Amino acid sequence: MARYAREVAVVAFAQSDHLRRTDELSEVEMVMPVLHQVLAATGLKAGEIGFTCSGSSDYLAGRAFSFTMTLDGVGAWPPISESHVEMDGAWALYEAWVKIQTGEADTALVYSYGKSSPGSVRDVLTRQLDPYYVAPLWPDAVALAALQAQALIDAGEADEAALAAVGARSRDAAVANPHAQLRGPVPQGDYQVRPLRTGDCPPIGDGAAAVVLAAGDLARRLCERPAWITGIDHRIEAHSLGLRDLTDSPSTRLAAEHAGVFEAPVDTAELHAPFSSQEVVLRKALGLTDEVSVNPSGGALAANPMMAAGLIRIGEAAARIHRGASRRAVAHATSGPCLQQNLVAVLEGDAR
């Protein structure tokens, strides 16, 4: 402990049901119920929150400044202190955590959402690639993940059966998660981009999530068993895939070291691995043994709302601590192709 100036905990978490499409809902209508749920769980009103931060991407819906619309669901009048990241909400949580560390806020509302259904997410994600050498070729997220999967197979670290088992285990676990999009057995299916089959890939869907952070004794008052963030860090690797060893994730390992993951055993890991092969890479980077419960929520292979799936990993890990099912958990979020950037957080409950 005493890694940071202030004790900060996740005191509430809520998520929407994740659905293939939600045409009847505007983004604010999708976000608002989860905002109401997390605020109700803490008893806080929107005006009492010290800092609000959201994560989303205009490219998903094809609309400029789409995040300003969802502020209507927060209740942004009278004026609030607010920020936004054009990234997964896990990075919005990081910004909010920093804000609380500086002493400028004692509480924070963090939310994120993604509607992938209006566009073709495989095409949309190519626009985040190097615009000079890579984006003009339009390699989609499945193709890039497939290159990583083949590299793992060539290195003898996985085979197609092992990858299929990751997907099957995730969707089995998701049976207990009423919000998940894919629950129970899913056919392994045809190759999408070989060696990845349908079952190795995440569902495409729409969804939202929200978290409330609070500092110190306030967290204890707002939540019976706060999920203390005892470590958090994020790291990035070179953008060129040809410079990276795709079978490893040194940025995850480094972030984990700085977050203190390796200082004591964890019992739970919520990993943001949209492709089965990425779970193999992350397990190795984080040194997870078979005793650790990995993605008991079903993970991103069961529901992968873009820009929210990483925040949901932190929320799911926190929720297990809230209900006493975990004592020390690691949560992970990723962004960019083939695990380019990674955020790692350690969440702990008070001993009892």
Place this chain on the structure above:
Amino acid sequence: MTAASPPEILRAPLVVEFPFTRSLGPVQSAFLTGLREGTVLGVKTSDGKVMVPPVEYDPVTAEEIRELVEVGATGTVTTWAWNDRPRSQQPLDTPFAWVLVRLDGADTDLLHALDAPGPDAVRTGMRVRVRWAAERTGAITDIACFEPYDGPAGGEAVPHDGDFADAVTGIVAEARLDYVYSPGRAQTAYIAALSERRTVGERCPSCHKVYVPPRGACPTCGVATTDRVEVGPAGTVTTYCIVNIKAKNLDIEVPYVYAHIALDGAGLALHGRIGGIPYDQVRMGLRVEPVWTEGGRHPDHYRPTGEPDADYDAYKELI
């Protein structure tokens, strides 16, 4: 007031196209110009590693790197993925492999497509060579793709001055993304009502303000606005400006008046053009009504109703 019943949700195609014009630094300029000339260049880092495609700064030391070298147009596949269903903007329209290729003389890998008859013809370690595009402009797509190759390997990287006549200094990165846009429940109802020449808003159940057009939430209270309310058709000019600059592609004579109009019953003002009155006689408090044109999907403009002006106190909260 009626409870909002769900009309059929509107959906429509939405195309987003954007040409980004990007300038190239000295290294990227040499590389892309080299492709146009059929020469593959890399850069050499201070510890002697050759990076292809080249970068301007060493990813480990962050040192600036400018030492250009020429590498082979032949290489070895380091990993691959078979793409059975090419997407429309990808390099080949027949099934192909995505490959990372280590060109002869390079220490890093280039991402591109490999033309091969099927997945059984591809393996890690296979030898390939560049197939040049017929017309080259100085872009990564000047490499049409790679193709299988069983000739001799290229040698070491050799120094290159990077000087080409008529160097490429920029690229235009064209992109098109196709969406199907849906405005959601609240705005669908608004648009559907406009087709009957009616204007509907939604009332906040907490503060009772009526939002027009409705977006489904009250930004003050942060709650859903669920009660649909018809407003107007007449309203009051709350503020206005006189436009003296003719907009491109807009068939309206200047000067004209652009105004905020609070429709009767609405909690905030809409925008609209004022017509049917000389521009210098428009005033705050003027009572106006919408004028629809044949086939118009929203009021073309608003004109005076002839009623006495509204009291300032009646609209001052809506300015």
